[in-house]
Amino acid sequence: MTNISDIAKHAGVSVSTVSRVLNNYKYVASDKREAVLRVIEELNYTPNKHAIDLIRGETRNIGVILPYNNNTAFDQLLNGILTKASENDYLITVLPSQYHKEREIAYLQKLKSRQFDGIIITSRANDWETIIPYSDFGPIISCEYTPHLEIGCSYTDRYASFVEALQLLKSRGHRAVAFTTARLTSNSTQQIILAYQEVFGEIPSGYHISDCQSLEDGYAAAKLFLQLQERPTAIYANGDEVGGGIYVYAKSQQIKVPDDLAIIGQENQPAGIGLGLSTVDHQLTKIGEQAFNLVIKKSKEKVKIPYCIVERNSV
Numbered sequence: 001m002t003n004i005s006d007i008a009k010h011a012g013v014s015v016s017t018v019s020r021v022l023n024n025y026k027y028v029a030s031d032k033r034e035a036v037l038r039v040i041e042e043l044n045y046t047p048n049k050h051a052i053d054l055i056r057g058e059t060r061n062i063g064v065i066l067p068y069n070n071n072t073a074f075d076q077l078l079n080g081i082l083t084k085a086s087e088n089d090y091l092i093t094v095l096p097s098q099y100h101k102e103r104e105i106a107y108l109q110k111l112k113s114r115q116f117d118g119i120i121i122t123s124r125a126n127d128w129e130t131i132i133p134y135s136d137f138g139p140i141i142s143c144e145y146t147p148h149l150e151i152g153c154s155y156t157d158r159y160a161s162f163v164e165a166l167q168l169l170k171s172r173g174h175r176a177v178a179f180t181t182a183r184l185t186s187n188s189t190q191q192i193i194l195a196y197q198e199v200f201g202e203i204p205s206g207y208h209i210s211d212c213q214s215l216e217d218g219y220a221a222a223k224l225f226l227q228l229q230e231r232p233t234a235i236y237a238n239g240d241e242v243g244g245g246i247y248v249y250a251k252s253q254q255i256k257v258p259d260d261l262a263i264i265g266q267e268n269q270p271a272g273i274g275l276g277l278s279t280v281d282h283q284l285t286k287i288g289e290q291a292f293n294l295v296i297k298k299s300k301e302k303v304k305i306p307y308c309i310v311e312r313n314s315v
C-alpha cells in the first residue's frame with residue numbers, strides 16, 4: 001500500500017513536503033508541489049483522512065446534538081448551522097439524542113476522542129455540570145443561554161418574549177389565556193410558566209397542556225381547552241404547527257378566529273404564515289448561524305439574538 005514515504009521517494013522530496021502538499025499549505029515551491037501531485041496521480045494514492053486530521057490538528061467536522069429530526073424548530077436551528085458550514089467548508093454530523101442522557105454523553109465522548117472539532121447542543125437532557133468537563137477537549141456551544149463561563153452560547157431572551165406576547169393578549173382584553181408547551185421539564189417551559197404568573201397570576205386548572213410538538217398535538221390540545229367549562233378566549237402555542245392545529249380545530253367547531261378565540265404561535269413557521277397566525281419569532285435560524293460562528297472560533301462568548309413579535313390576523 002502506497003504511503004507518503006513512497007510518494008516522497010518517487011517525487012524526490014522530503015516527507016514533510018508531501019505532508020504540506022496534502023494539507024494544501026501555501027509555502028511549497030511550485031515545482032515540488034507539481035512533482036508531488038504528479039506522483040500522487042501516477043500511484044493512484046488516496047490520502048488517509050484520519051492521518052491528515054491528526055497532522056492538521058482538526059477534522060473540519062462539527063457535531064450537532066439534535067433531539068429530533070422531525071421538528072420544525074430544530075430544523076430552523078439546523079438550517080442556520082448548515083448554511084454557515086457550507087460557506088466555511090465544514091462538515092456537519094447530526095447527532096440525534098431523543099433526550100437520552102447516555103446518548104448525549106456518548107456523543108461528547110466523540111469530542112474527547114477528537115472526532116469533532118467542536119459540538120453544538122441545540123437542546124439537552126443532561127445538566128451542565130455533567131457536560132462542562134468535556135469542554136476541555138473542544139468548544140461546546142449551546143443554543144440556549146447558560147451562565148457557565150466554559151460554554152459559549154447563541155440565544156434569545158425567551159422569558160422577555162413570553163411576557164411581551166402574553167401582555168399583548170392582555171392588552172386586547174384577554175384574561176382567560178391558555179398555553180401549550182413541549183417538554184414539561186425544559187427551561188423554556190419553566191420560563192413561560194413564570195411569565196404567565198407575572199402577567200396573569202396563577203394558572204387556572206386545565207389551562208396548560210404539555211407534550212405538544214405537531215399540528216395533531218395542537219388539534220388535540222384545542223379540543224381539551226375548548227371543552228372546559230370556563231373556555232379560554234386566547235391560546236399561546238409553543239410553535240406555529242401547534243398553533244395551526246388549534247386553528248383547524250377551532251374552525252371545525254365554527255369558533256371564529258380572532259373574534260371568539262385569539263391564537264399566538266411561535267417561530268414564524270410556514271404553517272403559521274399560511275394561516276395568518278400572529279407569532280413570536282425567536283430567530284432560530286440566526287441562532288444556528290451564530291452558534292456555528294462561535295464553535296469554529298472556539299469562542300465562549302454569550303451572543304444574544306433579538307426576538308420579534310409578528311402580528312397577523314389571529315389576535
